[in-house]
Amino acid sequence: MGPEPLLIPLDGAPEVSEGLIGGKAGALARLGRAGFAVPRGFCLTTRAYEEFVEVSGIRATIAMEMGRKRIDDLRWEEIWDAALRIRAMFVGHPLSDALRETIADAVGHLDPSASLAVRSSAVGEDSAGRSFAGLHESVLGVRGARGVEEALPIVWASLWSDAALLYRKELDLDPARSRMAVVVQEMVEADRSGVAFSRDPRSPEAERAIVESVAGPCRLLVDGEVDPDRWELDRGSGRALSWRPGQRGDGGEEAPLLEAPDLERILATLLSIEELFGWPPDMEWTGRGEAFTVLQARPITTAAAPAADDKRPWYLTLRPGEVRLRELRKRVADELIPELEAEGQALADESLEELDDPGLAGAIERRSEAVRRWKKIYWDEFIPFAHGVRRLGMYYNDAIRPEDPYEFTGLLGHQPMIASERNAALERLAGLLRNDLSLATHLEQLATTGEIPDRDRYQRQAETMPASATARQFVREFEMFLDRYLDIVFDDESLDDRPDLALRVIIEMARRSQQDQQPEEVDPTLLEQRLFAAVGPDRHDEALNVIRIGRLSWQLRDDDNILMGRLENQLQHAMTIAAERLVEAGRLDAAFRLGTEAADILAASLGDPQGGRIQLPPPRESPTTGKPPPVDTAPRQLIGQPAAPGLATGVVRIVREAEDFALFRSGEVMVCDAIQPTMTHLVPLASAIIERRGGMLIHGAIIARELGVPCVNGVAN
Numbered sequence: 258m259g260p261e262p263l264l265i266p267l268d269g270a271p272e273v274s275e276g277l278i279g280g281k282a283g284a285l286a287r288l289g290r291a292g293f294a295v296p297r298g299f300c301l302t303t304r305a306y307e308e309f310v311e312v313s314g315i316r317a318t319i320a321m322e323m324g325r326k327r328i329d330d331l332r333w334e335e336i337w338d339a340a341l342r343i344r345a346m347f348v349g350h351p352l353s354d355a356l357r358e359t360i361a362d363a364v365g366h367l368d369p370s371a372s373l374a375v376r377s378s379a380v381g382e383d384s385a386g387r388s389f390a391g392l393h394e395s396v397l398g399v400r401g402a403r404g405v406e407e408a409l410p411i412v413w414a415s416l417w418s419d420a421a422l423l424y425r426k427e428l429d430l431d432p433a434r435s436r437m438a439v440v441v442q443e444m445v446e447a448d449r450s451g452v453a454f455s456r457d458p459r460s461p462e463a464e465r466a467i468v469e470s471v472a473g474p475c476r477l478l479v480d481g482e483v484d485p486d487r488w489e490l491d492r493g494s495g496r497a498l499s500w501r502p503g504q505r506g507d508g509g510e511e512a513p514l515l516e517a518p519d520l521e522r523i524l525a526t527l528l529s530i531e532e533l534f535g536w537p538p539d540m541e542w543t544g545r546g547e548a549f550t551v552l553q554a555r556p557i558t559t560a561a562a563p564a565a566d567d568k569r570p571w572y573l574t575l576r577p578g579e580v581r582l583r584e585l586r587k588r589v590a591d592e593l594i595p596e597l598e599a600e601g602q603a604l605a606d607e608s609l610e611e612l613d614d615p616g617l618a619g620a621i622e623r624r625s626e627a628v629r630r631w632k633k634i635y636w637d638e639f640i641p642f643a644h645g646v647r648r649l650g651m652y653y654n655d656a657i658r659p660e661d662p663y664e665f666t667g668l669l670g671h672q673p674m675i676a677s678e679r680n681a682a683l684e685r686l687a688g689l690l691r692n693d694l695s696l697a698t699h700l701e702q703l704a705t706t707g708e709i710p711d712r713d714r715y716q717r718q719a720e721t722m723p724a725s726a727t728a729r730q731f732v733r734e735f736e737m738f739l740d741r742y743l744d745i746v747f748d749d750e751s752l753d754d755r756p757d758l759a760l761r762v763i764i765e766m767a768r769r770s771q772q773d774q775q776p777e778e779v780d781p782t783l784l785e786q787r788l789f790a791a792v793g794p795d796r797h798d799e800a801l802n803v804i805r806i807g808r809l810s811w812q813l814r815d816d817d818n819i820l821m822g823r824l825e826n827q828l829q830h831a832m833t834i835a836a837e838r839l840v841e842a843g844r845l846d847a848a849f850r851l852g853t854e855a856a857d858i859l860a861a862s863l864g865d866p867q868g869g870r871i872q873l874p875p876p877r878e879s880p881t882t883g884k885p886p887p888v889d890t891a892p893r894q895l896i897g898q899p900a901a902p903g904l905a906t907g908v909v910r911i912v913r914e915a916e917d918f919a920l921f922r923s924g925e926v927m928v929c930d931a932i933q934p935t936m937t938h939l940v941p942l943a944s945a946i947i948e949r950r951g952g953m954l955i956h957g958a959i960i961a962r963e964l965g966v967p968c969v970n971g972v973a974n
Contacts, residue, residue, distance in 0.1 A: 279378030298442030334952025649807025932957030
């Protein structure tokens with residue numbers, strides 16, 4: 258036998274192994290042989306994929322990415338980063354001359370006026386046992402052989418997308434064995450399209466079929482952009498049991514999009530496909546009458562309910578489409594962030610000390626409920642909106658194909674983030690100390706001798722400051738800094754009530770030269786122009802919209818955490834006052850530690866003045882404060898992910914809790930579980946950063962790149 262072909266035409270294709278053309282192409286070829294109208298096209302076989310990944314070296318890259326950590330230990334951001342690097346390898350490597358010639362010849366036999374669809378046909382995809390619709394990419398509206406060449410690596414790379422990696426076991430993703438075929442077809446444009454099921458997926462035992470239809474191409478329905486008309490049909494008689502019109506939004510009369518002959522044809526096609534394959538089909542279709550065309554047919558699968566600890570369904574919500582991103586942009590930026598900021602400020606303005614016990618109990622309950630409510634909003638809306646910057650990365654890399662897959666982050670610099678404002682305020686305060694040596698000496702004595710353990714003691718000590726204009730300015734601006742930027746909680750401790758920690762950071766910054774660690778400037782305008790030139794004038798507005806959403810999601814992904822930290826800090830303040838009152842009443846041990854779990858107990862205890870002694874639950878141990886597991890890895894074996902470029906050496910300082918802030922010295926290498934937004938004010942002091950948690954778009958990476966501090970993250974253990 259000769260070598261397997263790189264390409265097989267779908268028209269009149271012989272029956273071949275699914276291992277060569279995948280499930281989708283196999284079904285389309287079989288439908289075509291049986292006489293069903295399907296779009297003309299061809300299939301690039303799994304041999305084409307295998308040759309590409311072998312010659313390009315991508316197979317070895319995938320093996321390295323999958324071998325750095327157990328994939329079950331990877332966070333969402335790390336999975337996305339790995340997928341981005343793999344995708345960049347695919348789109349950045351040219352196709353072989355043989356494959357390009359094969360594609361050009363096949364496209365030459367299609368209608369030159371037709372747009373093409375380039376779709377995945379992975380082995381095992383759309384099989385009777387499992388269906389992973391939506392996990393792999395399709396590229397629509399492709400023109401000519403050149404367009405197919407550009408789209409092909411994008412579809413191949415989606416075999417290793419973040420979504421696919423989450424389902425790696427079910428998809429049997431193994432760098433040594435995984436492969437994908439790709440279907441290329443003429444796109445059929447019609448005034449009606451939709452999906453149909455020969456049995457109701459919700460009740461497979463019922464003798465009814467389901468038909469959905471939209472006006473226009475089927476992708477409008479599949480992508481959720483248009484609400485479809487929906488019919489239930491009796492499988493035996495074809496009678497319409499029900500019809501629900503879609504929400505048109507045009508104010509017109511709600512006439513059915515399909516007529517009785519259309520429904521009869523769809524049902525007859527469904528039942529014929531069911532007889533051909535021996536399973537009830539889920540069919541995509543387009544056109545009416547003689548123009549009716551089957552776009553795709555696969556078995557109906559009814560997914561089992563996910564296990565309680567299975568986070569994958571939630572992870573997949575982190576990849577919102579264009580419509581959902583536009584909705585989130587408006588809601589998050591225009592409504593939620595201003596509302597969160599206003600609520601945090603309103604709580605900060607309350608005079609808790611003036612409340613009686615029942616009033617303070619009520620304040621704790623209200624603040625606890627606010628934290629719970631905003632945490633849900635955070636997971637449901639803030640985190641999915643972060644996909645805007647991920648989409649920018651893929652969009653930029655697909656168009657530019659840069660050598661550095663993170664070049665796109667140059668478009669994101671110098672956004673007006675709260676953390677950047679905070680670091681600028683720190684630098685201003687450090688500058689005041691550089692200009693007043695006596696003030697710097699006085700503050701260092703206060704910070705290192707423990708004379709200012711809390712905000713009240715600091716305010717009393719501030720009256721002893723040197724009587725200079727610089728000192729008065731420093732006292733005024735430092736008070737504003739504590740209120741504006743350190744009204745946050747870290748490790749269950751209110752940072753605005755620990756001025757000594759902030760002062761030590763400022764003193765260290767004052768010792769450092771202002772010229773240290775100036776990041777290499779990247780002109781975002783040049784990158785914008787490069788992107789606009791690559792996509793062409795017809796897609797200029799599209800590219801600009803992707804950039805704008807990416808920048809906003811980058812900015813707010815950091816701001817939302819700081820604003821959430823402020824809300825949690827206001828709850829912490831109320832709980833601290835309550836705990837102090839209970840200590841004074843002899844009902845609580847003075848050596849208390851407060852976690853958010855204590856809120857309900859404290860509120861109930863204040864509301865019951867006759868109650869006895871109480872015991873608070875210990876705060877939950879977080880990865881940040883917990884002891885790391887023993888490590889038997891030699892230093893030279895430690896491997897992480899790139900986060901911010903550069904090289905540095907220095908003494909290692911492990912940061913686990915708030916007290917470690919005071920120990921950090923300028924030029925040290927920060928090693929931590931993760932740089933939370935509530936601790937990024939330490940980053941300007943660091944010569945480099947190493948984190949266990951990984952990702953190019955986590956907060957440590959964002960601030961490190963902004964300040965030019967080398968950073969590697971995702972280091973196991």
